[in-house]
Amino acid sequence: MEKIIGYTQGTFDLFHIGHLNVLENARAHCDSLIVGVNSDELVKEYKNKDVIVAVEERARILSALKCVDKVIITNSLDKTKYHKELKFDKIFVGDDWAQDERWLQTKKEMADLGAELVFLPYTPTTSSTILREKLSDIMPF
Numbered sequence: 423m424e425k426i427i428g429y430t431q432g433t434f435d436l437f438h439i440g441h442l443n444v445l446e447n448a449r450a451h452c453d454s455l456i457v458g459v460n461s462d463e464l465v466k467e468y469k470n471k472d473v474i475v476a477v478e479e480r481a482r483i484l485s486a487l488k489c490v491d492k493v494i495i496t497n498s499l500d501k502t503k504y505h506k507e508l509k510f511d512k513i514f515v516g517d518d519w520a521q522d523e524r525w526l527q528t529k530k531e532m533a534d535l536g537a538e539l540v541f542l543p544y545t546p547t548t549s550s551t552i553l554r555e556k557l558s559d560i561m562p563f
Contacts, residue, residue, distance in 0.1 A: 428452030429510035431496055433460045434480045435473045440545035447542045448514040449489035456508055457484050458496035501528050505535050513537055516544035
C-alpha cells in the first residue's frame, strides 16, 4: 500500500490550539504530513501585516510536533507549485474557507493534478487575530 502524503500551508503565527487541531486532524488523514510555513515577506504581501514570530522560529515550533513530518518555508500561495515539488495526495485547509472562491478554484486545480482538497474543522474560539487583538490591549505592537 502506498503512503498518503498530506500538505497544509499557513502562517502559524502565535501558535495556538486551533493550529494544533488542524495539524493533528490533517495528520490523521495521511501517513506523512508536510507543512508549508509562509515566509515573513509573503505574509506582509498578502495579509498586509507583520508577523510577531519570525518564520525560522515558526518553522522550528512546527518541526517539533509529532504530527508534522516535514516543514518547508513557502514564498507563494500557489498550491500547484508546491504540488509539483512535493507530490502530495491530499491538501488540507480549515472549513472556514469552504466557500471561499480562491479555495474552490484550488480544489479544482488539485483534482486536476490528482490531489484531494480536504476541509477540516476550524476552531472558532481561537485565532492569531483574536490573540493579536487581546495582546494589543495590553501591549501595542
